[in-house]
Amino acid sequence: MSDRPTTSRSGAIRFHDAGIVYPNGVIGMKNLDLEIQPGEFVVVVGSSGAGKSTLLRAINGLNTLTSGRVEIDGETLDTGSSRQLRRVRKSTGMIFQDFRLVKRLSVMSNVLIGRLAHVSAWRSMLGLWPREDREIAADALKRVGITDKAWVKASQLSGGQQQRVGIARALAQQPAIILADEPVASLDPVTTHQIMRDLVRINRELGITTLVNLHFLDLAREYGERIIGLRFGELVYDGSARTVTDEDFRDIYGRDLTTDDVVEDDAAEGGTGGGE
Secondary structure: OOOOOOOOOOOOEEEEEEEEEOOOOOEEEEEEEEEEOOOOEEEEEOOOOOOHHHHHHHHOOOOOOOEEEEEEOOEEOOOOOHHHHHHHHHOEEEEEOOOOOOOOOEHHHHHHHHHHHHOOHHHHHHOOOOHHHHHHHHHHHHHOOOHHHOOOEHHHOOHHHHHHHHHHHHHHOOOOEEEEEOOOOOOOHHHHHHHHHHHHHHHHHHOOEEEEEOOOHHHHHHHOOEEEEEEOOEEEEEEEOOOOOHHHHHHHHOOOOOHHHOOOHHHHHOOOOOOO
16 A cells, blocks of 8 residues: 555645635634644534534635635635636545445445546546556555455445445545544444544554544544634634643533533443444
């Protein structure tokens, strides 16, 4: 397996006084100043509606800023430029809570979808993928440990296996940035920890800048290097996962913490969840 993804980008992200106001008047982001260094592993936390998904979607241009700017590798993102958007999205892998797989296709075919921006349309439509792209997809499957499922239909996989395919598809893009939007929200506790370990390991092995939105605060502490806290679209916390306190989390959430804010206690003890 190659040591690093093949990309000319470093994965640096910078928000300058950035804001997003949706057409209905809801504030999705407010006066955000934030810098993410290449290769960082950052966990974003906050209540529902705090702006976590808005933040991620602003990085790949799915959400358009209404004020300020966001820079990717020092270049201001212009959502009006289709050429620039294609370039940014080509080097930005997205991992979703609901996996977003084509269930009728094989695992390998789903991972190869991550190569769509790298091959001609007629080749992808006919399934005539170049050998190099097949090798990249196979390498991605190896990194998440499901090479043996390559020719199984995605519909036959467990939730944890489907999420691993989602990660492999993102890796097949050979991205500089990975954005994971609540990637473990629908998984059982044991599988949740396995997926988080995969994301951390891939970040360390490949140096891909990684932002992960999480609800579970114990996961943020255990797997994050840096924690960003959002509340009503504003940055209210930015610090090390090693030093974050329950009081910090209460300030981020604006309420007392509950058992719903942590993964079930049996996860670390090898609970019997069936997601894998």
